[in-house]
Amino acid sequence: MTNDIILETRGLTKEFKGFTAVDDVNLRIRRGTIHALIGPNGAGKTTVFNLLTKYLIPTHGQILFNDKDITRVEASAIARQGLVRSFQISAVFPKLTVLENVRVALQQREGISFHFWKSERVLDRLNERAEQLLDDVGLLSFAHVSTVDLPYGRKRALEIATTLALEPEMLLLDEPTQGMGHEDVDRIADLIKCVSANRTILMVEHNLHVVSKLADQITVLQRGAVLTEGDYATVSADPRVKEAYLGVSADEPEEPDNTTSDNASDKESGEAIV
Ligand SMILES: Nc1ncnc2c1ncn2[C@@H]1O[C@H](COP(=O)(O)OP(=O)(O)OP(=O)(O)O)[C@@H](O)[C@H]1O
Ligand SMILES: [Mg+2]
Numbered sequence: 100m101t102n103d104i105i106l107e108t109r110g111l112t113k114e115f116k117g118f119t120a121v122d123d124v125n126l127r128i129r130r131g132t133i134h135a136l137i138g139p140n141g142a143g144k145t146t147v148f149n150l151l152t153k154y155l156i157p158t159h160g161q162i163l164f165n166d167k168d169i170t171r172v173e174a175s176a177i178a179r180q181g182l183v184r185s186f187q188i189s190a191v192f193p194k195l196t197v198l199e200n201v202r203v204a205l206q207q208r209e210g211i212s213f214h215f216w217k218s219e220r221v222l223d224r225l226n227e228r229a230e231q232l233l234d235d236v237g238l239l240s241f242a243h244v245s246t247v248d249l250p251y252g253r254k255r256a257l258e259i260a261t262t263l264a265l266e267p268e269m270l271l272l273d274e275p276t277q278g279m280g281h282e283d284v285d286r287i288a289d290l291i292k293c294v295s296a297n298r299t300i301l302m303v304e305h306n307l308h309v310v311s312k313l314a315d316q317i318t319v320l321q322r323g324a325v326l327t328e329g330d331y332a333t334v335s336a337d338p339r340v341k342e343a344y345l346g347v348s349a350d351e352p353e354e355p356d357n358t359t360s361d362n363a364s365d366k367e368s369g370e371a372i373v
Contacts, residue, residue, distance in 0.1 A: 102166055105130040105269055105299050106151070106182070111160035113146050113323075120146045122323035123160070128269075128316075133291070133300045135310045137334075138320035139343050144303045147320065148273050151301070152184040153177060164269070181268030185258055185275070193247040197238055197257055200246055201229040204264035229264075236260045236290055252283025256290060263294060270294070272302035276309055288312055311335070319343070 106128040113121040121143045128134045136144050149155040151162060153174040162170045164182050174184070191200055205225050233239045236256040241249060249257065255275060262270060275291060276284045288309045291300060295313075304310050310317060311331045319326040319334055321343045327334055334340050 103129055105165060106301065107163040108147075108151070109161040109163070111147070111150060111162065112158050113143075113150055113155060114158045120323050121150065121157075124320070124323075124325055126318060126325075128299060128301055130299055131297070132315040133295050133302070133313050135314035135317045136301065136303045136320065137305075137307070137310055137317055138326070141322075142320040142343075143323040144320055145273065146323075148271065148303050152271055178265060178267075181266075182271070183262055183265050183267035183269070184271040184273070185262045191246055191254060191257055191261065193245075195246055196243050197233065197246055197249065198226070198229055198242040200257060201232050201260050201264055202226065204261035205229060205232075208265050232260045232263055235263065235294070237286070250283075252279050252286060255279070255283075255287055259287075259290060259294060267298065269299040269301070272300060272304075274303055274305060276304065276306050284309060307335075 104127050106126065108124055108126040111121055111124040111126070112119065124143075124147060126147075136147060138144055146155065150157050153169075153172070157170065160170070161168055164177065164180060167180070169177050169180070169182070172180075178184075192203065195203065202225050205228055230239060230242065233242055236259055238253060238256055238260060241253060246254070246257065259275075272291070276287050279287065284306060291302070292313055294300075302313075304314075314331060316328065317331060317334045318328045319337075319340050321339075326339055326343055327337050329337075
């Protein structure tokens with residue numbers, strides 16, 4: 100594949116009853132990069148994410164994945180093409196063990212019939228692969244723990260493992276560190292870095308500390324439109340970005356869920372980007 104751009108949007112627009120939540124957004128996500136979508140509250144990040152993952156249908160515009168127009172393709176079909184939203188399969192069944200959850204995801208990937216599953220050798224092979232995935236996300240020692248008993252941050256790691264079981268070429272992550280304490284934030288950030296090898300990642304992330312640490316490229320949204328793009332140093336130095344954040348943080352208090360970092364200046368407030 101010679102095309103450097105794995106995911107592209109052209110004129111992506113979403114209107115809700117006359118209100119334009121996403122306004123003519125042109126994204127170009129380079130293959131093999133970690134790309135972050137940021138912006139103040141109400142900027143349209145979640146709506147863009149939901150358009151990309153087919154939870155919403157755009158009012159106008161196109162989405163191309165590996166040069167193919169996927170605007171009208173269903174979520175399950177794009178997952179088979181390699182574009183996977185984390186947590187979309189919500190394959191964390193609380194009563195199953197951590198290992199069993201990954202096995203279910205692997206089974207889903209392979210579309211293995213129940214009959215086929217009866218073979219001991221197949222089960223062994225799946226167990227090996229599941230253990231490998233758990234090891235990759237630092238959960239091997241939790242393999243036989245009931246998922247319901249996992250701490251929150253570990254559940255997110257498990258969700259990433261079940262997503263990786265689908266062998267995605269590109270992963271879409273919606274606020275992967277939301278609601279976490281700083282230890283978990285750092286662990287999930289390291290994990291994202293780790294799983295980004297040979298993959299492309301697009302993430303919506305409020306925690307600018309995480310964005311600064313991980314993102315190769317950042318798109319800043321404001322009122323549904325792209326305000327600017329670039330690496331962290333470039334966008335954080337942009338006065339329009341500072342203004343966009345300060346403008347919002349001045350009259351909107353932060354949500355407690357997003358107070359995820361160990362340092363007050365790292366929160367999703369204006370200070371973090373200044
Ligand atoms: N289903 C909907 N119907 C009507 N308006 C909507 C709908 N979904 C989102 N909006 C509006 O679109 C705008 C963008 O919302 P969106 O949730 O995409 O923002 P966001 O950047 O994710 O914000 P946050 O940082 O608070 O998560 C907001 O003004 C929101 O009220
Ligand atoms: Mg949102």
